[in-house]
């Protein structure tokens with residue numbers, strides 16, 4: 001992942017060097033679904049990375065999402081309360097779930 005970011009930085013820099021005038025940055029729309037719990041996701045997840053990280057996983061089970069939220073807390077030290085973790089799990093499963101508990 002880091003390599004990809006680094007690589008695209010280099011590409012972007014060399015483009016800047018050659019192009020004169022306005023540069024248009026492509027707008028990448030993420031399909032963000034509003035709904036109950038979205039504000040909690042926004043407050044707890046988007047401080048570190050974009051919504052793309054979440055959506056790129058595709059539809060997943062409730063267990064998958066619960067484990068992801070746990071991973072963010074344990075591995076990356078995300079300051080998420082147990083109450084918020086449950087709200088986030090419900091939100092992710094409802095909007096980005098595959099209908100399976102496991």
Ligand code: HEC
Pocket residue numbers: 001002041044045046047048049053054057068069071072076077078079080088
């Ligand atoms: C403290 C910072 C932090 C917070 C807060 C955070 N994340 Fe992450 N997240 C990370 C890091 C770091 C990665 C790994 C980035 C990489 O590998 O390039 C990551 C990666 C991910 C991934 C990609 C899959 C994976 O396992 O690496 C998903 C999905 C994800 N986060 C979901 C969430 C959700 C949902 C929340 C909110 C509950 C959240 N994150 C909050 C730091 C955070």
